[in-house]
Amino acid sequence: MTLPWLDQAMSSLRTAYHADRMPHALMIHEAPGAGGDWLANWVAQLVLCTEGGQARSHIAPCGHCAGCQRVAAGQHPDLSSVRPIDDSRQIRIEQVRELAQELSLTSHQGGYKVGVLSPADVLNRFAANALLKTLEEPSPRTVLILVATQPSRLPATILSRCQRVRVAAPSRADAVAWLESTRGRGDWKAVLDIVGEAPMLAADSDAAAVVQIGTEVRRGLEEAVAGASDPVATAERWSRAELPLRLRCFENWLTERIRGHFGDPGFLTEVGAVTYLQRPETVLNIRELFELLDGVRDLKSALETPINRSLALEGLLRRLASRGRRDALSMVR
Numbered sequence: 001m002t003l004p005w006l007d008q009a010m011s012s013l014r015t016a017y018h019a020d021r022m023p024h025a026l027m028i029h030e031a032p033g034a035g036g037d038w039l040a041n042w043v044a045q046l047v048l049c050t051e052g053g054q055a056r057s058h059i060a061p062c063g064h065c066a067g068c069q070r071v072a073a074g075q076h077p078d079l080s081s082v083r084p085i086d087d088s089r090q091i092r093i094e095q096v097r098e099l100a101q102e103l104s105l106t107s108h109q110g111g112y113k114v115g116v117l118s119p120a121d122v123l124n125r126f127a128a129n130a131l132l133k134t135l136e137e138p139s140p141r142t143v144l145i146l147v148a149t150q151p152s153r154l155p156a157t158i159l160s161r162c163q164r165v166r167v168a169a170p171s172r173a174d175a176v177a178w179l180e181s182t183r184g185r186g187d188w189k190a191v192l193d194i195v196g197e198a199p200m201l202a203a204d205s206d207a208a209a210v211v212q213i214g215t216e217v218r219r220g221l222e223e224a225v226a227g228a229s230d231p232v233a234t235a236e237r238w239s240r241a242e243l244p245l246r247l248r249c250f251e252n253w254l255t256e257r258i259r260g261h262f263g264d265p266g267f268l269t270e271v272g273a274v275t276y277l278q279r280p281e282t283v284l285n286i287r288e289l290f291e292l293l294d295g296v297r298d299l300k301s302a303l304e305t306p307i308n309r310s311l312a313l314e315g316l317l318r319r320l321a322s323r324g325r326r327d328a329l330s331m332v333r
């Protein structure tokens with residue numbers, strides 16, 4: 001598999017490696033779901049490929065030698081990956097210390113050692129401090145790769161020691177073409193409308209199921225505004241399955257309405273593109289739309305914490321219903 005929108009980034013990294021100018025630390029700043037982890041893996045293969053070797057690095061990574069295969073399987077002894085443990089949603093200091101220890105050892109293959117932190121923007125303060133020490137005194141032939149969608153959450157002292165690699169999402173047409181070539185036919189345009197410009201996320205999804213959930217949520221929200229549904233029942237149903245996806249649909253639905261207010265489809269580029277027409281009967285106050293959007297985002301980021309998801313969602317649906325009712329009243333007046 002290859003991601004054509006990463007060609008330029010891959011080519012400059014390969015050139016750097018070939019010229020023995022591989023940076024000690026990379027910050028892969030990715031648009032959500034645009035392939036940051038894929039690129040981190042590719043870099044690990046680049047430096048751990050046994051077929052290419054540094055002298056023949058123009059062919060690395062070959063993708064089929066033992067080194068490349070082990071990286072792909074997540075079982076290379078010279079590659080350490082650090083992710084948040086279980087539900088903590090944070091990368092902790094013990095994990096960073098363990099990684100530093102691992103990177104300071106001699107490589108098993110006599111080549112590079114690679115450490116990947118993803119997502120790096122969830123390093124907590126203590127972990128970030130510990131990482132800084134490793135960045136300040138890098139062991140020779142080590143590459144530390146940080147993958148983040150919001151690198152600004154990290155201390156400037158860390159960012160300044162990493163070479164930044166920007167991974168932007170491909171255009172809609174390129175994303176659809178890529179999804180068709182890797183996953184086969186499907187309504188990928190509709191899937192991207194729902195999950196946003198996130199081809200990797202779309203590629204991991206069941207297109208038909210995502211489209212169905214998108215339609216269901218849209219209908220549910222319009223019913224909520226019209227006061228034609230029971231928020232308790234809807235919240236319970238949505239909390240039982242695919243809640244993160246449903247919240248994403250909720251978020252996109254609100255964003256479309258906000259964009260409708262501004263009449264600018266280019267506004268708020270981080271969320272999915274507008275493809276649905278504004279429904280005049282569901283015109284909501286702009287400030288309230290933003291408040292609801294904040295509410296949905298708060299719930300999204302709190303999903304791993306022990307909150308009552310159903311109750312929180314019910315609260316949002318009730319707010320939507322009362323706004324709908326009030327708007328209807330103000331129109332009567």
Ligand SMILES: [Zn+2]
Nearest residue numbers: 049062065068
């Ligand atoms: Zn290889």
